[in-house]
Amino acid sequence: MTLKKLLRKVVLAIAISFLILWSIGPIMWIFISSISPPVELFSRPPHWIPYNPTLKNYIDLLVTGRGFRGATVVPAVRYFRRGLINSLIYAITTTLIMAIFSSVTGYVFARYNFPLKDVLFYLFISVIPIPGWAVLITIYRIFASAGLLNTLHGMIILFVTYRLPIDTWLMKSYFESIPKDLEEAALIDGCSKLEAMFRVVMPVALPGIAAVLIVSFISTWNAFLAPLIFTFTEEAKPLTVVISEFIGQYYVEWDLMSAAAVIAILPPLLFAFLFQKYLIEGLTRGAVKY
């Protein structure tokens, strides 16, 4: 029996090591690439641990600026920094809007009785699994005629619209898990439903709101397809689109590219470690608990 237990422990340890290597190995490599000098990186085989680690790639990317794709030195830096700032603007603004917006819509679906409630809810969630092209082609034309192409606010409108269904669903199911007695006491004291929501229910629902904040931030930060189509210049391009332009037609500067990738990976990665619980909550509640 003890031998069997030992064997079991060994198998589990091997499985866990595999899992860790599988999940983190590729990310570790891009990180190592980003601090390797070119001589060590471009060798066969590469140095798995650099002898002379350097921050040169990051400095090039953010301060001095080695040009990429023929761009002159300074614009290349400006381009990357601007992309970083745009991404932060998109992610933070969308996240804050969603926190309030989805709390209200989620609360209405969870607690109010009104005609067409089910129809309206279907109107929300039917959006989730539909592929975007049918919509994007016409949005392009709407955006073109409304002057929203290549603008920060145009993109934010899109991000908010496409977060709405999932975040509403998430908040709805979260509010539904909170006992009604809580608000009923407040209602008896003469509070309106909305007052009851903001004063009594919201504080209890903070974990749900945190989940919405985190999932919205990550999904907006990661967005690529819509900005690829709707943004053309540094004014509005997020980091993901800027990075996609590091890929030249014939040659890629992988040392610079890996530093850029690490910067793009960092915020979601930190979130995964700091807010794992809320992230999982946000990931599963809408999709699995109903």
Add this chain to the structure above:
Amino acid sequence: MIFDYLAKTMIIRPGDFRRKESVIALLLLSPAVFLLILFVYYPALNTLPLSFFEYNLKMPLRKKFVGLNNYVKIFVLDKDFARSFTNTIIFMAVTISLSMLVGLFFAIILNEKFPGRGLVRSIVLLPWVIPPVVNGYMWQWILDGQWGALNGLLYQLGLIKDYIVWLANPTYSILWCAFVQAWRDAPFITVILLAALQSIPIELIEASKVDGADAMRRFMYIVLPLLKPSLTIAFVIELINSFMAFDIIYALTGVDPATRTLMMYNYQVAFQFLEFGYGAALSYVLFAIGLIFAYLYIKVIYGGGR
């Protein structure tokens, strides 16, 4: 503040309770409904008439009504569509089976008790949280034919004699795309299945141990049937994810006939060739496929996986 104003108009009096509540509820929902109609439903419907035209954005004046020709072209004449369709099936089959297998495996491991489990649960999420497009570039670098880490590793282990240009081979490149997509999607499956595993009552497992069932049988006859609803949900979500995959393929190979799925093809037609008429027809075909998935999705979610 608008909320204060709304709140003051909302004090509940006996009698008008229901009507007032309805009005307020609809009022509160109206901005969201407005956005969804303007930027989802109206565009979705408006693309339909466009699909009956020949309309290239580069030559907007030559817009010409062609009836159902675009659709005929898709299903009969267009060899690129047929190829993209096959690619999509291959891509989806590999992505779904691999991500479900890996996802299930990791869920079973994470359901065990071991020191540092919380940290490992965060680590498992990483492939899912990083930007998919960056993810694709990361793997392109790993698979690089000249300096890539995979080649370096295999070379050092003596498994290959020469570096291989993995993504240049049209048979393998789509499999690599599916692999990376599965690498990204597996954590999602893990999270769903882990939640289900943790809800299995411990007594059930203990009782079967007493009855003398070994680990394999316990898994086959007790755990797996209890996991079935969650497996169904994970499957349907993965069906949608892999069908709509774009970022990773775009980053790994760009628009390449060997890896061009329907999503990629639609992008190429509409936003590279700027054939908005044909692109609209194509998008409606994808839309129809998406509707089947949407139906499955809503059915499965509301039925709790049954």
